[in-house]
Amino acid sequence: MSRYEPSQSEAKWQAAWDAAHIFEARRDPAKPKYYVLEMFPYPSGRIHMGHVRNYTMGDVVARYKMSCGFSVLHPMGWDAFGMPAENAAMERGGHPKDWTYGNIADMRGQMKPLGLSIDWSREFATCDPEYYGQQQAMFLDMLDAGLVYRKNAVVNWDPVDMTVLANEQVIDGKGWRSGAQVERKELTQWFFRISDYAGELLDALDRLRDWPEKVRLMQANWIGKSRGLQFAFSTVDAPEGFDRLEVYTTRPDTLMGASFAAISPDHPLARHLERHNPKIADFVAECRRIGTTEEALEKAEKRGMDTGIRVRHPMDEAWELPVYIANFILMDYGTGAIFGCPAHDARDHEFATKYGLPIEPVFAPLEGDYPAGEYVPLKSEAVRYVRGFAGDEVQTGEDAVAAAIAFCEANGIGHGVTNYRLRDWGLSRQRYWGCPIPVVHCATCGVVPEKKENLPVRLPDDVTFDQPGNPLDRHPTWRDCTCPKCGGAARRETDTMDTFVDSSWYYARFTSPHAATPTDAAEADYWMNVDQYIGGIEHAILHLLYSRFFARAMHKTGHLPAKAIEPFDALFTQGMVTHEIYMTRDSQGRPVYHLPEDVENGVLKATGETVEIIPSAKMSKSKKNVVDPMNIIRDFGADTARWFVMSDSPPERDVEWTAAGAEAANKFLARVWRIANDIAEGAGGDAAADLALRKAAHKAIDEITKSIDGFAFNKAVAKIYELANTLSKSAASNEARRETMRVMAQLMGPMVPHLAEDVWALMGGHGFVVQAPWPKADPALLVDDTVVLPIQINGKRRSELTVPKDMPATEVEKLALADETVIKVLAGQPPKKLIVVPGRIINVVI
């Protein structure tokens, strides 16, 4: 008998699949289509276990659907623009392009041995001019359609990377990649009008039924819809042109509790005042140093400065409120100005306490005492209004807000406004390694779009990274060009696009990766939408929200059909691959981390020193708790790696990689191999055991099919173990065992495709197992003639009864009452109640 040698057979099958072109997606009108997509990787140069898990999940789905008769599209590409390439060029020299394409070649070389059913003929990288040129064409169409515009904006400036960051890319006041403290800077930036779609992007979430509830909720919170009142205070002693101050509030019902007004340091009034008042200028400058992020503002102490200006309360001309500049007011939200009601808002309370401002309650709890500090009940909670002006005395906050808006509108005090937290998407980046924004700046014509026939605007190759900032900006010739409109001398836009733009439409490009237009209508119409999208939860907000917007923008500009405005029908977010961390300490007590391969039985292989074991965490290079998939493939084969990441943990949960688990996975595959060889050698057989084995096989078909359909791959794996155990113990005829083994090869095929092909061929299967029709469970074999019914007494299992499966309940009752244990317990008394759930259980109540 030959040994299980994955290194040889895996390469052999991969070559055979390639030669037969079976994974090349074809538009086939005779078949239903299925588009399965995993979030494409950034080409860092090495694949990691997270990739293996992600792509194996997609591969399981793709191969399963292929067997089920679908025409499957399962593509792969590279999210190839971005700063790491420039950082590498800065640190090590060389060119981002060489670095990136080198990494892509390396990673492709590591992915191919996994045996994924990918249509590699569709592969592209977002840094290919053929791709980003089409992206530029769409940018021009979107510019034309009014979906892109330029404005001056206060932006997050990363002083290390010398680039602008989106608010979403600022974490803890620091750049998400560089970690540098973010500063405020004003620049002219390009923006997508995603906020125009805020309402629609929010409403459409309800229709994404096959998305995780969690992701939809996160997006809804991010979009942040609120209903409130916008109105104007008239001002007293304000500079010319500022006789009104527009404010927005979500709690107009607390208007009678107002004790001050406050404006953002970026509010036009604050900007005016800082020019004339050095103290205000100092204060505003200090506020700006905090940064633009909400989180930074949150963490800062509430501070303000009285401007000396006052506003008149809209309900009472004589009632005047002071106007402060306050560091916690965001210019981007509402009007950048508020009124403060310290009795019912924690921030306002802190502020009022600090500056000695009045705190007047507007409402009180229905029961109990008025709490110390601010009183902020849920809006859905009913309270008693003591200083209300609209609606009932006792009402919920929600009702009070609605009544207050209606009252104010009727009395000419402002109007109801729906606001969103979502802001427009700033896409300009002052970087080299990105898609150039295809416009030129002409002294006479202003901003002029490049002509489409001049696309792509290619990145120049002759650049250096010996100084920070954008090499395009200091390029001697690239930025000089002629104006497409007047033909005069002009300058190219040197900003490039946020890499989230690249990943916002790659799924659409995969439907026609070589087309001369961004998409091909017939192809997009056939393949869209993505039936199953798989990726990490870390993209729950940005990437997915941007993609949803972009699909709408592509539809508006004629690049996607209407049905594709929600591009991902189903979304699955997989968990991480984790590993224990092994640590020792150096002579100064500083932690030293060790790779799992250097540790055995809790000690360092090299020195015998005992390591401290820190519970599992996401694999990360800094903690050295990483396992290189290439080593696993070398030692055990790709099927073992694939089998391991599919077993044990539910796919949405984290899975812990253990060496023991990997070995166990490998042992099992070798065992399947042995069982198959055993059968091939003609061993065994008594036909009397055939039916039992066939029943087990068909139950497995039924359960595994359901498990794969429901993304419960760990359960499918468990069922395969069960079937293997049954098969290896079965005394059935060789023919029946051969048939069962063929079924098992098919059921295992999505997870361990190479072994499955080997077994399939060995068992006399025709063609590739991946192309064989998925087995169908015979309903007749799923039911047993007899069932074992547990007998409970008062809900506790005490005995059991074996009866024909369709025995009437009355018969079962008789048998139950004749049961020895039941007779003993009843001791001659009749039961209080006898419950028979046919085919399930019997419960005797005494």
Place this chain on the structure above:
RNA sequence: GCGGGCGUGGCGAAAUGGUAGACGCAUGGGACUUAAACUCCCUCGGGCGCAAGCCCAUGCCGGUUCGAGUCCGGCCGCCCGCACCA
């Protein structure tokens, strides 16, 4: 603070309201072997008992139900997301 999720053996985990712990790992025992590796078989939540069996057990407390890991209410703990959004 708000929103969401999750708490089951030594571990990863199963369980349409119906026999809690499938399946795997680890553990212990055995077979094979000169010995080991490989492989195969058995054991494997806790307690009492010679045994048949009984009791306890799904974070804690209550409730609904013939029957609750599952449903409801209240706690405790952990994880994730959002976070002065006016």
